[in-house]
Every structure is written in C-alpha cells, then in structure tokens.
Amino acid sequence: MATAQTAQYRLSALKVELAPQEPFAVLAIANTGNIPLDFKVRVQQWQQRATGQDEFHLLPLNSLELVAFPNLLHLAVGERAEIRIGHRLPPTDVERTYRLLVAEIPPAPSGLESETRLVTVHSLPVFIKPAVIRRQGQLLNAQVQQGALEITVSNQGNVHIEADQIKVTAFSEKGQRLFEMHPQREYILAGVTRSLRPMPLPQDHCRDVRSLQIVLDIAAHPPTTQIERSTGICR
Structure with a gap:
C-alpha cells in the first residue's frame, strides 16, 4: 500500500536584499504541517544571458562569497528556525545576484508500506x-497577439527590474478605463533585455479595448508606451 504526504512550511520572505551597509539578513522558516521536516540550504550564482535566459552556478559550501548558515535544518512539528545570510564583498558598480535554494530532504523509507x-x-x-543605485529601463516591442500582450523590457540600470512594476491600463474608445493589470513576477537583471511571458487580456473586456497604456514604474518619470487600434486591440 502506498501513502502520499505533502509537507507544509512557510518562509518569511520571497526575496532577500543586502547592501554594503546592511550585509546580513535572516530568513525564517516554520514547519506548519504535522510531520517533521529536513532541509538542505545552498547558494547559486545567478546571471542572465543577453537573450534573458537564466544561468545558475552552484557555490561550493566553503565559499565566502555569499554565506547561508546553517546548511542543514531539522524542524519538528510546529518548530521555527532561522537561516542567516551574509556577505563580506566590497561595494560594486552593478548589483550582484544569487539564488538561495531551500530544498526539502525526503525521509528514508521505513516499515512495510511504501510512502x-x-x-x-x-x-x-x-x-x-x-x-549607488541607478534605475533605468525601456519598454520595447509592445504588441498584442491573439489576445495576449507581449512586452520586451531593456534594463539599462545597475539593479534588477521586477516585471510586476509594469502597470497596464486598458481604455475604451471614449477613454473609459476598463481594467488594470500587472505581469507575473519575473526579474530582468541589470544590463539585460528580456521578453516577458505573454499576458492574456481579460476576454470579457478585450473586444472593447481601443488602447493600452503600459508604464514601467521605476523612476520619477517612468518609461511609458501606448498601443492603439481603432478596430480594437484584440482583433
């Protein structure tokens, strides 16, 4: 007989941001389920090619470039622990980017049942x-294809851009605001130009849309572009 279990746990953040004057952070992890859990923690270098593809390189455990401690965690039911993350790198002109991997370790099989x-x-x-932070970006090649908005973002600054910083507002022929939406969270690292995942437009309003205003909200004067079609955006 086979049984299936799914662990339940919670992390205190979705990302970690460090700075020359704030080189350390703490990530909390809590076991909210009803079975004990084990985790392995590793760090990857993270880069993006000019085409926007992600590249990852696992750092060795003895690397001092970016340290995450402890590397192994055991959490009893209801227990909470902290992962300490820190660096001693000198300030740079461009943001450094990594990925912290928190991986659940499956338990060894026990008993006669297979789990x-x-x-x-x-x-x-x-x-x-x-x-010194410099935020600068550009919206490129914005178009609607088969009812979905396609956007390319060029990051010309020295820190990352998050796709959900883009606001898309749809207007009718008379200028009425029909809806607003944001892309799913994606990251465009410094110096990278990347095409975002297509954004399906709401079909119940799509046929009434005559223009889309797209704003990249990263600066006091945010980059903005417009798509207009007199016959309708989705046609």
Missing part, C-alpha cells in the same frame, strides 16, 4: 545592491 513524499525546492532571489 510517496512530494518534496519542494524554493529558489529565492538574493540581491546585493551597489553603493
């Missing part, structure tokens, strides 16, 4: 900010 455990791996972005 199936669905294990998870969380990959949290870790950003080490430069001494």
Whole structure:
C-alpha cells in the first residue's frame, strides 16, 4: 500500500536584499504541517544571458562569497528556525545576484508500506545592491497577439527590474478605463533585455479595448508606451 504526504512550511520572505551597509539578513522558516521536516540550504550564482535566459552556478559550501548558515535544518512539528545570510564583498558598480535554494530532504523509507513524499525546492532571489543605485529601463516591442500582450523590457540600470512594476491600463474608445493589470513576477537583471511571458487580456473586456497604456514604474518619470487600434486591440 502506498501513502502520499505533502509537507507544509512557510518562509518569511520571497526575496532577500543586502547592501554594503546592511550585509546580513535572516530568513525564517516554520514547519506548519504535522510531520517533521529536513532541509538542505545552498547558494547559486545567478546571471542572465543577453537573450534573458537564466544561468545558475552552484557555490561550493566553503565559499565566502555569499554565506547561508546553517546548511542543514531539522524542524519538528510546529518548530521555527532561522537561516542567516551574509556577505563580506566590497561595494560594486552593478548589483550582484544569487539564488538561495531551500530544498526539502525526503525521509528514508521505513516499515512495510511504501510512502510517496512530494518534496519542494524554493529558489529565492538574493540581491546585493551597489553603493549607488541607478534605475533605468525601456519598454520595447509592445504588441498584442491573439489576445495576449507581449512586452520586451531593456534594463539599462545597475539593479534588477521586477516585471510586476509594469502597470497596464486598458481604455475604451471614449477613454473609459476598463481594467488594470500587472505581469507575473519575473526579474530582468541589470544590463539585460528580456521578453516577458505573454499576458492574456481579460476576454470579457478585450473586444472593447481601443488602447493600452503600459508604464514601467521605476523612476520619477517612468518609461511609458501606448498601443492603439481603432478596430480594437484584440482583433
């Protein structure tokens, strides 16, 4: 007989941000389920090619470039622990980027029954900010294809851009605001131009849309672009 269990746990953050003057942070992890859990913690270097593809390189456990401690965790039911993250790197002109991997370790099989455990791996972005932050970006090639908005973002600054910093507002022929939406969270690292995942437009309003205003909200004067079609955006 096979049984299936899914672990339940909670992390205190979705990303970690460090700076030259704030080189340490703490990530809390809590076991909210009814079975004990074990975790392995590792750090990856994270880069993006000019085409936007992610590249990862696992740091050795003895690396001092970015340290996460402890590397192994055991959490009893209801228990909470802390992962300490820190660096001693000198300030740079461009943001350094990493991924913190928090991977559940499946238990060894025991007894006569075979047990199936669905294990998870969380990959949290870790950003080490430069001494001076410069935010600059551009929206490129915005178009609607088959009812979905496609956008390319060029990051010309020295820190990352998050796709959900983009606000898309739809207007009718008479200028009435029909809806607002944001892309799913994606990261565009410094110096990278990346096409975002297509954003399906709400079909119940799509046929009434005559224009889309797209704003990248990263500066006092945010980059903005417009798509207009007199016959309708979705046609």
